[in-house]
């Protein structure tokens with residue numbers, strides 16, 4: 001399964017919704033309570049999971065622009081949002097590459113009340129985040145980001161290779177994903193640092209996945225994806241990585257595997273009292 005396939009995004013959607021931190025989400029909802037019509041932009045929208053979570057909580061009418069580079073996900077998102085969103089929420093889908101230099105400024109050229117980015121920011125570069133912050137400062141749009149990986153992974157039962165695996169995975173996270181060297185696990189701290197000089201209020205909270213023995217399918221895929229990423233960083237350690245994956249799957253199949261994956265959510269409310 002690939003990192004962004006429709007089936008992977010569908011599997012993780014319920015976990016993402018459950019993990020979403022309430023404090024940033026409610027701060028956004030309160031700040032937008034009087035905004036009508038509400039104009040929102042979802043970056044790296046996948047199949048629209050964040051819109052399906054957020055739209056029912058916000059005032060209507062709403063006009064969303066969902067931006068996604070994968071045409072298969074655009075089609076899937078169009079279908080799933082049409083099926084499930086409440087009346088008064090309109091979503092336009094746009095196939096576009098956010099890594100191109102002019103895309104952000106083009107998308108934020110028109111007035112927008114809210115920019116959202118779910119499980120996207122660890123892919124981007126510091127300079128891309130700096131451009132987003134500069135554009136937000138000029139546009140006065142709110143920002144809501146969620147499910148940004150922060151480098152913390154805790155395994156139970158522990159294994160001697162866990163630390164090395166996480167180190168290789170974090171190194172893989174920092175590889176260029178099309179936006180320049182990726183901020184990876186430092187995404188939210190970098191974003192917070194860039195936002196800090198601006199007048200406004202920031203609300204952050206953790207949004208970890210907490211997985212147990214019953215969450216077998218998602219753990220299995222994560223172990224596969226992580227082993228593959230680690231092996232691409234250190235081919236000479238392939239045997240140790242395969243052994244680690246095998247031991248993790250053995251724990252999982254024996255019903256004793258617990259896993260915490262660290263994420264952080266952030267809301268930015270420009271001009272609001274800190």
Ligand SMILES: C[S@@+](CC[C@H](N)C(=O)[O-])C[C@H]1O[C@@H](n2cnc3c(N)ncnc32)[C@H](O)[C@@H]1O
Pocket residue numbers: 003004009016043044045046047048049050067068069070073096097098099100117118119120123178
């Ligand atoms: C982990 S998925 C998250 C999807 C969705 N936001 C969610 O929460 O389910 C990251 C998404 O970013 C998209 N993406 C990655 N690079 C992109 C780029 N350069 N331009 C537009 N979308 C991109 C991927 O195709 C994928 O759908």
